[in-house]
Amino acid sequence: MKNAKLSDLFLAFARVGVMTFGGGYAMLPMLQREIVEKRGWATDEELTDYFAIGQCTPGIIAVNTATFIGRKTAGIAGGIAATLGVVFPSLVIITLLASLLSNFAYIPAVQHAFAGVRVCVCVLIGNAVVKLWKKTVIDRSTLLIFLAVLAGSLFTGLSPAVFVVVSGLAGLAVKALEAKK
């Protein structure tokens, strides 16, 4: 199985990137078609594992999954080729759009449209938070961590990275205390 061509990896993942709207789980059906069924580079079970690991490691899930499959089929160079493939469409599309939008940003209609869109973005973020809340705030300790980090990030200028590191240590401490009881 360890014999995928780098150019094939790049192209297959570029296709996944261009056909995915939204990333994360929205990418799963595309991966199943392109990677599992058409190319046979991974199984459905492996995909599920990669997604689970992607959810609990830093970084973008789409990128993590591409790196996993690329490495598995063509070593480290494969991991890099697949990752560059999955980000390539974003680079092209967003650069084109951003240059267009910055030329039209002074038009009042465009400004009104974005004022409306920003309201929608609030709701989309809110809905994502509610979904995550259900999966991540599961008991009293996780509720405390949530409230402490929320207050900390609202009222101090600390970097989010500080909260990630401290809450990781808090997780270790809470579990160690629970084990002692």
Place this chain on the structure above:
Amino acid sequence: MIYLQLYWEFFKTGLFAVGGGMATIPFLREISLRTGWFTPAMLADMIAVSESTPGPIGVNMATYVGYTVGGVPGAVVATLGIVSPCIVIILIIASFLDAFRSSPTVDRAFYGIRPASTALIASAGLGVMRLCLVDEAALAAGAGILSVIRLPQILLLAAIWVMTNLVKPLKKLHPLVFIAFSAAVGILLSM
């Protein structure tokens, strides 16, 4: 050197943003407040564009911010910055996958990191919400509550919340639909 600084900022974002595209928002908001490369209002626009175009949201946002700060080279540098830590971390994890999956230490640390990541996204979301719903100029001038809050925006917010959470046939629609709808309402009401 702006490109090195861009690479470093996005490298940190890629390293610490746990749990997908939305998790990059608190980091980008912090970059916006600290460096002044782009305003928090521009960040909200970038989120909307990233949600409405193909590709992973986190990558789209990195490309967008990079382009805004440093043109095409900036877009490339920021995108490489956000994916480099992912590549390194996954290559390491892949070489001892089973040990990682069954490690109690990893499990315990993430028990704490997951709710923290949710809180960081919530906090960034509240920042965007204040930007949309509150007229900061009127607030600073000490105006009454009715001129400080933006009523049309609040009504639109409530309408989209109802559509995305309570109306069965609409709930499953792609976010793009709601973004287009809000843009139309924004133009009609001259928001």
